[in-house]
Amino acid sequence: xxxxxxxxxxxxxxxxxxxxxxxxxxxxxxxxxxxxxxxxxxxxxxxxxxxxxxxxxxxxxxxxxxxxxxxxxxxxxxxxxxxxxxxxxxxxxxxxxxxxxxxxxxxxxxxxxxxxxxxxxxxxxxxxxxxxxxxxxxxxxxxxxxxxxxxxxxxxxxxxxxxxxxxxxxxxxxxxxxxxxxxxxxxxxxxxxxxxxxxxxxxxxxxxxxxxxxxxxxxxxxxxxxxxxxxxxxxxxxxxxxxxxxxxxxxxxxxxxxxxxxxxxxxxxxxxxxxxxxxxxxxxxxxxxxxxxxxxxxxxxxxxxxxxxxxxxxxxxxxxxxxxxxxxxxxxxxxxxxxxxxxxxxxxxxxxxxxxxxxxxxxxxxxxxxxxxxxxxxxxxxxxxx
Amino acid sequence: xxxxxxxxxxxxxxxxxxxxxxxxxxxxxxxxxxxxxxxxxxxxxxxxxxxxxxxxxxxxxxxxxxxxxxxxxxxxxxxxxxxxxxxxxxxxxxxxxxxxxxxxxxxxxxxxxxxxxxxxxxxxxxxxxxxxxxxxxxxxxxxxxxxxxxxxxxxxxxxxxxxxxxxxxxxxxxxxxxxxxxxxxxxxxxxxxxxxxxxxxxxxxxxxxxxxxxxxxxxxxxxxxxxxxxxxxxxxxxxxxxxxxxxxxxxxxxxxxxxxxxxxxxxxxxxxxxxxxxxxxxxxxxxxxxxxxxxxxxxxxxxxxxxxxxxxxxxxxxxxxxxxxxxxxxxxxxxxxxxxxxxxxxxxxxxxxxxxxxxxxxxxxxxxxxxxxxxxxxxxxxxxxx
Numbered sequence: 001x002x003x004x005x006x007x008x009x010x011x012x013x014x015x016x017x018x019x020x021x022x023x024x025x026x027x028x029x030x031x032x033x034x035x036x037x038x039x040x041x042x043x044x045x046x047x048x049x050x051x052x053x054x055x056x057x058x059x060x061x062x063x064x065x066x067x068x069x070x071x072x073x074x075x076x077x078x079x080x081x082x083x084x085x086x087x088x089x090x091x092x093x094x095x096x097x098x099x100x101x102x103x104x105x106x107x108x109x110x111x112x113x114x115x116x117x118x119x120x121x122x123x124x125x126x127x128x129x130x131x132x133x134x135x136x137x138x139x140x141x142x143x144x145x146x147x148x149x150x151x152x153x154x155x156x157x158x159x160x161x162x163x164x165x166x167x168x169x170x171x172x173x174x175x176x177x178x179x180x181x182x183x184x185x186x187x188x189x190x191x192x193x194x195x196x197x198x199x200x201x202x203x204x205x206x207x208x209x210x211x212x213x214x215x216x217x218x219x220x221x222x223x224x225x226x227x228x229x230x231x232x233x234x235x236x237x238x239x240x241x242x243x244x245x246x247x248x249x250x251x252x253x254x255x256x257x258x259x260x261x262x263x264x265x266x267x268x269x270x271x272x273x274x275x276x277x278x279x280x281x282x283x284x285x286x287x288x289x290x291x292x293x294x295x296x297x298x299x300x301x302x303x304x305x306x307x308x309x310x311x312x313x314x315x316x317x318x319x320x321x322x323x324x325x326x327x328x329x330x331x332x333x334x335x336x337x338x339x340x341x342x343x344x345x346x347x348x349x350x351x352x353x354x355x356x357x358x359x360x361x362x363x364x365x366x367x368x369x370x371x372x373x374x375x376x377x378x379x380x381x382x383x384x385x386x
Numbered sequence: 387x388x389x390x391x392x393x394x395x396x397x398x399x400x401x402x403x404x405x406x407x408x409x410x411x412x413x414x415x416x417x418x419x420x421x422x423x424x425x426x427x428x429x430x431x432x433x434x435x436x437x438x439x440x441x442x443x444x445x446x447x448x449x450x451x452x453x454x455x456x457x458x459x460x461x462x463x464x465x466x467x468x469x470x471x472x473x474x475x476x477x478x479x480x481x482x483x484x485x486x487x488x489x490x491x492x493x494x495x496x497x498x499x500x501x502x503x504x505x506x507x508x509x510x511x512x513x514x515x516x517x518x519x520x521x522x523x524x525x526x527x528x529x530x531x532x533x534x535x536x537x538x539x540x541x542x543x544x545x546x547x548x549x550x551x552x553x554x555x556x557x558x559x560x561x562x563x564x565x566x567x568x569x570x571x572x573x574x575x576x577x578x579x580x581x582x583x584x585x586x587x588x589x590x591x592x593x594x595x596x597x598x599x600x601x602x603x604x605x606x607x608x609x610x611x612x613x614x615x616x617x618x619x620x621x622x623x624x625x626x627x628x629x630x631x632x633x634x635x636x637x638x639x640x641x642x643x644x645x646x647x648x649x650x651x652x653x654x655x656x657x658x659x660x661x662x663x664x665x666x667x668x669x670x671x672x673x674x675x676x677x678x679x680x681x682x683x684x685x686x687x688x689x690x691x692x693x694x695x696x697x698x699x700x701x702x703x704x705x706x707x708x709x710x711x712x713x714x715x716x717x718x719x720x721x722x723x724x725x726x727x728x729x730x731x732x733x734x735x736x737x738x739x740x741x742x743x744x745x746x747x748x749x750x751x752x753x754x755x756x757x758x759x760x761x762x763x764x765x766x767x768x769x770x771x772x
Contacts, residue, residue, distance in 0.1 A: 001486040021518065044625075053439050053513050057521060060468045060514040063627040063643075063760040067634070073646060075625035076761065077474045078466045082446045088463045092478055099485035100387040101623070127439050128446040132407060135443060237487070239430075239461035241449040248453070257449075260459060374449040375462065 004097045005224035005231035006381070008037025008217035009343040014181040014331035016114040017211040022049070022056050023068040025213035026110040030069045033106065033215035038227065042217060044075035044102045048089035048109035050082050050335035054124035055116050065108060075102070082128035083282060085109065086214070086338020087239075087368030087377030093218050094237050094379075103223065107216045109339030113209035113332075121209060125334075128371045130245035141284075142206055144246050144372055146198035149287040152253055153200065156302035160200055163286035164191035165308025167204045167328050170283060173315065174325020176355040181210050181331030205286045210331030214339035216346070230350045235363075236265030236380030244374040253302075255288075257376035258295035258367060265365070269380035273297040277361040278348045279319055280341040282369040283326040292367055293319075320358045323348060338368035338377065349383025390483045391610035391617040392767070394423025394603035395729040400567040400717035402500040403597040408435070408442050409454040411599035412496040416455045419492065419601035423614065428603060430461035430488045434475035434495035436468050436721035440510035441502045451494060461488070468514035469668060470756030471495065472600070472724020473625075473763030479604050480623050480765075489609065493602045495725030499595035499718075507595060511720075514757045516631035527670075528592055530632050530758055532584035535673035538639055539586065542688035546586055549672035550577035551694025553590045553714050556669060559701065560711020562741040567596050567717030591672045596717030600725035602732070616736045621749075622651030622766030630760040639688075641674075643762035644681035644753060651751070655766035659683040663747040664734045665705055666727040668755040669712040678753055679705075706744045709734060724754035724763065735769025 010032025012025050026047070034040060047061045058064070062076030079089040086109035093105035116124055126135045129144065152158060167186055174180035186204060194202035224231035240260035243249045250256065266272060273296060281296075283289040290304030298319055299307055312318045324330050324344045327337055345364035347353045353361075364381045396418025398411050412433070420426060433447045444450070448462030465475040472495035479491035502510055512521045520530065538544060553572055560566035572590060580588035610617035626646035629635045636642065652658065659682060667682075669675040676690030684705055685693055698704045710716050710730045713723055731750035733739045739747075750767045 023518075050445065051439075053437075056517065057513055058517040059436065059466060060630060060757050060760065062467050062474075063756065064516060064630045066627045067629045067760075072629060073626055073643070076467070076627045077478070077625070080445060080464045080466060081448050081462070088448075092463070092481070095478070095481045095485045095487055098487060099481045101481055101484060127443055130450060131442065131444040132409075239463070240459055241452045241462045243453045243458060244446060244450045257459070370449065371446050374446065374453075 001098050002100055003221035004094050004218055004234045005221040006216055006218055006346055007224050007228045007231050008033040009346045010036055011179055011214035011343050012212050013179045014210045014212035014333055022052055022058055022110050022112055023065055026065045026108050027069050029213035029215040030108050033217050037217040042104040042106040044096055044105045046089040046093045046107050047078045048085035048335045048339060049078055049111055050080055050085050051124050056112050081375040082370035083334055083337055084368040084370030084375040084377045085335040090342055091237055091239055091377055094234055097218050097220060105218045107339055109336030110213040111333035111335040112211040114211050133245045142198045142201055145285040146201045149200050152287050158305055161192050162305050162309055164188045166283060166286040166289045167191055169313050170322040170326040170328035173323050173356055174329025177324045177330060180325040180329050181208060182329050201285060207284045207327035207332035210333045212333035212336050214336050214343045216339060216342050230384055232346045232349050233382045235269035235382045238264035239377045241375050242373055244371055255291050255295035255373040257373055258292055261376040261378040262296045265378040265380045271363055271380060275363050276365050278323055278345055278358050278364040279321045280345050280366045281321055282367055283322050283328050315358055323356050323358055341366040345381050349381055387484050388486055389607035390480050390604055390620045391607040392602055392604055392732055393610050393614045393617050394419040395732045396422055397565055397600035397729050398598050399565045400596045400598035400719055408438055408444060408496050408498055409451055412451045412494050413455050415599035415601040416494050419603050423603040428490040428492040430482055430491045432475040432479045432493050433464045434471035434721045434725060435464055435497055436466055436471050437510050442498050467761040468756035469720050469723055470754040470761040470763045471721040473754035476728055477623055477625055477763055480620055483604050483606060489605060491604045493725055495722030496599035497719035497721040498597040500597050519631045528584040528587055531671040532587045535586050538673050544691055547578050548691050548695055550574045552669060552672040552675045553577055555699050556708040556712040556714035559709050559742055560715025563710040563716060566711040566715050568715050587671060593670045593713035593718035596719045598719035598722050600722050600729045602728050616770055618732045618735050619768045621655035621768045624650035625763045627761050628759055630757055641677050641681040641759040643759055644678055647762040647764040648682045651764040651766045657749055657766060661749050662751050664709055664731055664744050664750040665707045666731050666752045667707055668753055669708050669714050701744055709742050709744060727752040731767050735767055
């Protein structure tokens, strides 16, 4: 199995890109990533996209984007698992290069959510829940997160205000990220007065649907050494699943798939939670952030929220998370989000994170979730000594 | 790079499964494949599905199916590229095992097309064309195939009746396949009297949309030797792309992606067209069959149709194709079709093809196409000496 590294990253700003199509967003991100890698050709493209059929009336994005970005002829595929799509496409590219079948692989996560509005967008989002048991009842991702959050608060005696730290931190970091969708600061007192979406999930508990594209170039670590000054090594890669519907999970308050995926990735990389310098988690809902910290062994069961309250998740804290604003402030272009996470960790490990730089970041972890943890994909990235 | 083999296959009959959902069809195929492999667990599942969001209101099929078939926790992903989805999911599983990251991988292609009818189904199918240039004009896959077929007939001086052999052969083979959707024989004189769908593409030129699921279990060839008596080796695997819209292709009458993919797979397997004993091609439209024979080097440009006229494609012919009825007679459950092709070639190479057996089949080739050749995925499979 070949060792694999990242040699190029690129992304578009996240926002409402009503003037540009899926392929145009993909082109901008891919051009940036190829430029960054100093390459014009790759052998394979893995596209992450969750809702292109519903929001843009466009499936079959692998061939479409390969051609549009000037790479006609190369291998291409689209990978989908809701919010985990980006991490999964990255995983396929990693496996392709690790196997030796592909030398240079490109990953592009791209999504346009904001062309659909209101119930039509919510309807599209709900296609990733269990249609026969959740979707058919009119359940939405936010509704399911509301059930989860209420149960979490009940079981662990937590108040709504205790989740504020996650969103406050995300906006503090996002405010300094020119690629972020919402760059406003968020005050804790505003958090508790936010309009309810699905009680107790409020507007400031959940990430905004967004448009955007991010891209990454991978190759074997041997090639990477010659290609760029600071290749970032993929030290761990793992995917795991859980029941898609919440009601079927052994313990809905424990992210079993995230626990499995992070555990495997940590083991492959030979790191422990203490070694992690940056953790880009899937902060689609604040309660999910708390639960991911618990699933990863960064906090005890029922205590993930305390890291936010105690300020440990800030850029200067023990475990910086959402360092470019996370899903909450940078925005959540669903299928692209996992690739944004990779791009952001790469920038951190290269020391190119600008105002958002975490000091001495050497080990970065990404965790992507599909449908509130039904799919979890974890990667451990390692930067060079600096 | 580890050598990889197939140790289990399974499938459901192809047809109109109005009484069963995507997950139920997948379960039947996966149970059969696991039983065939003598296993109850695998490490990863790759689901091929093209239109689940549109036809079943269900995305995120990786986690859903992994859980439903009793494999909760394993790695899972969904892969999509219209009719090439099945071959691509198989390719991802192959890469995962070849890399060493995954020991036992499962591929499941599953599709339910017939819950949608009329213009709604045609609308769904058209999402895999180029939405900005073809879909927006009301183009459908059959309409594009009509343009292609008319041009082919014009350029090469071919008549409608000259394509009959492809469908006659498919139905002759499908009539003996208990898993086939249409088991009626087709007479050449009926072919030319078929109702037009998109002139000159008639009802008997094109494959029927269908429901079904097929599954395959893969592992390293070393493990395979101990697992089953007749493992089938994956000797070549390749994917290539072309422009998605027909009008953008350098030469619309030449399947460039199929040519690239077959060429690479043949080279890896060290075989030539002459060595191929069974060729499961993507006979979604008769003109595509002719063009695939040309792209693979089985016929000169403009002469692919002659193999059908001369009877060379029958079970006893020089190059048996569509040996279980192909897309035309067995039916075309879009995302699942590529996995059916693999299953059928495996049965041929094991000598388990029953009434459809090709004598002394040792080298089998599958070719899947997405959107009339925008994505092409080719595999060369090798059976044991018999």
